[in-house]
Amino acid sequence: MPMKKLSLLLSLLFTGCVGVPENVKPVDNFDIHRYLGKWYEIARLEHSFERGLTRVSAEYALREDGGLKMINRGYSAQKDKWKEAVGKAYFVEELSKGYLKVSFFGPFYGSYVVMDLDQDNYQYSLVCGPDKSYLWILSRTPAMQTEVRNRLIAKAAALGFDTSRLIYVTDD
Numbered sequence: 001m002p003m004k005k006l007s008l009l010l011s012l013l014f015t016g017c018v019g020v021p022e023n024v025k026p027v028d029n030f031d032i033h034r035y036l037g038k039w040y041e042i043a044r045l046e047h048s049f050e051r052g053l054t055r056v057s058a059e060y061a062l063r064e065d066g067g068l069k070m071i072n073r074g075y076s077a078q079k080d081k082w083k084e085a086v087g088k089a090y091f092v093e094e095l096s097k098g099y100l101k102v103s104f105f106g107p108f109y110g111s112y113v114v115m116d117l118d119q120d121n122y123q124y125s126l127v128c129g130p131d132k133s134y135l136w137i138l139s140r141t142p143a144m145q146t147e148v149r150n151r152l153i154a155k156a157a158a159l160g161f162d163t164s165r166l167i168y169v170t171d172d
Contacts, residue, residue: 022132026097028096030096031096035060035125040138040139041058041138043137047133053083053169066090069088071086087103098113111129113127113129115127115128122140132160137166
């Protein structure tokens, strides 16, 4: 394999996928300080790392290096125990854009794109990953107003996410 191709392959392998899905735009005027704290998962598209989990939350705090510490937590009734993952995140572009790269596994990063946000009070957030198979609806409280949830689902559907596959997280 020519050195140029090997170099590109290694670069892709160690940077992961930090792109933004087609037609998705990260929010502007993003304030990381207001985003810090605990968020509850209201709905998600299923992935192996969250399969079967209820009472899912994410907590964000500042790191000394300027990034974010992320603690994702959920309860597995099948195993009767809590599952927790600690990661780190950094802005991909300017600090005022809701576009970060996140890693829970060493040098591998994936996108964390805030595509809708309660800009007034930071009470809800619609987040996706590097492609349209990753989607989360987050709230500052374990329950969300039906109108807000439905609006976020409609927005995700209009952007091409398969919202018929959403899993609604329970808090019991």
